[in-house]
Amino acid sequence: MPSTAAPALTVRVLLFASYADTLGFDSVELSVTGPATVGDVLDRLRALPGGERLPPKPLCALNLTQVRSDAPLSGGDELAVLPPLAGG
Amino acid sequence: MTVYLTESPLDLGALLASVQSPERGAITCFLGTVRNHHGGRKVLRLEYSAYRPMVEAECARIVAEAESRWQVAIALRHRIGRLEIGEAAVAVVATSAHRDEAFVACRHVIEELKRRVPIWKREVYADGTVEWVGAKGSEAAGQEHSGAAGQRGSKGQAELADGRTTFGAWQRS
Numbered sequence: 359m360p361s362t363a364a365p366a367l368t369v370r371v372l373l374f375a376s377y378a379d380t381l382g383f384d385s386v387e388l389s390v391t392g393p394a395t396v397g398d399v400l401d402r403l404r405a406l407p408g409g410e411r412l413p414p415k416p417l418c419a420l421n422l423t424q425v426r427s428d429a430p431l432s433g434g435d436e437l438a439v440l441p442p443l444a445g446g
Numbered sequence: 447m448t449v450y451l452t453e454s455p456l457d458l459g460a461l462l463a464s465v466q467s468p469e470r471g472a473i474t475c476f477l478g479t480v481r482n483h484h485g486g487r488k489v490l491r492l493e494y495s496a497y498r499p500m501v502e503a504e505c506a507r508i509v510a511e512a513e514s515r516w517q518v519a520i521a522l523r524h525r526i527g528r529l530e531i532g533e534a535a536v537a538v539v540a541t542s543a544h545r546d547e548a549f550v551a552c553r554h555v556i557e558e559l560k561r562r563v564p565i566w567k568r569e570v571y572a573d574g575t576v577e578w579v580g581a582k583g584s585e586a587a588g589q590e591h592s593g594a595a596g597q598r599g600s601k602g603q604a605e606l607a608d609g610r611t612t613f614g615a616w617q618r619s
Contacts, residue, residue: 374497375566376581419564422500438497438564442580445496445524445565446478446536446556 367392367431369399372438377416381408390431396420397427399437416440450505451498453527456534465519470541472548476556478536480529484579488572494526494535497564508558518542518551524565535567 366389378384381403390398396418403409417440418425431437458475466473480492501524509520521539529535536559540552567579 372497374564375495375568376578379578419497419500422503424562438500440497440564441566441578443560443562443564444567444579445494445563446560 364391366390367394367433367435369431369433369435369437371399371403372436374438374441375444376441377412377439380411381406392431392433394431395427396425396429396431396437399431400427400439403439412439417443448506448509449502450522450524451496451501452523452525454525456523456525456537458534458537458539461521461523461537461539465521465539465541467519467541470519470543470548472543472545473539473541474545474548474552475540476536476538476552477534478556479534480531482531484569489531490570490572491531492529492535493568493570494524494529495566495568496524496526500564504563505559508555508562511558512540512551512555515554516542516547516551518547520551520555522555522559524559524563526565 368387368389371386371388373381373384388399388402415427419438420429421436482489505522509522512520519541524536538552538555540548542548568576569579570576
């Protein structure tokens with residue numbers, strides 16, 4: 359195995375409604391060590407102040423499509439963490 | 447290209463006109479308006495917010511699915527921003543040759559919107575408090591969707607799941 363460091367992926371994370379209130383921001387860029395999944399970024403969010411109040415498996419959308427927390431990430435992805443939907 | 451979100455009052459007449467045609471004799475409409483009560487509390491107004499680009503993408507998918515599943519034309523709009531009691535937040539119009547398809551497609555579109563489209567609302571109560579609808583207890587209840595039969599993320603969405611069962615039984619096969 360090569361000894362080079364694992365590449366870092368930078369993703370843009372968007373929070374909305376109650377989740378934005380809980381963490382105190384609605385957008386952040388996070389770098390994670392690749393390969394990484396949606397769940398890895400959620401773990402990073404949980405480590406931030408207020409992040410412990412996120413549910414175990416929040417609804418997530420990767421580049422505008424709903425995904426599960428085991429979905430793999432690519433650099434430049436936009437990951438949205440969505441509170442319970444309340445349209446209509 | 448259709449834009450599904452607006453900050454202006456919904457114009458039902460314009461939506462109707464956009465899907466009316468001589469071949470489609472049946473028209474069904476659904477309007478969701480702001481209610482003055484929720485959970486026994488008096489509501490003064492609602493404030494809607496959205497993940498705009500995903501709302502546009504998801505609404506386009508829902509309309510395309512309905513128009514390929516039934517012989518219908520669908521018009522759909524959702525309003526965001528501050529809405530007063532009685533104002534319309536969402537409008538669905540379905541037109542088809544006959545009423546069965548217009549009814550079923552209209553119902554399908556509003557249920558899918560509520561299940562899939564990233565829009566949120568804050569209720570402003572008469573007692574001065576403000577709450578995100580569906581957020582209460584979401585630490586335990588908020589879940590990713592796990593397919594069509596998956597758990598819903600809130601009480602409202604759980605109620606919707608029950609409603610869909612009723613709808614499924616009512617819907618003609």
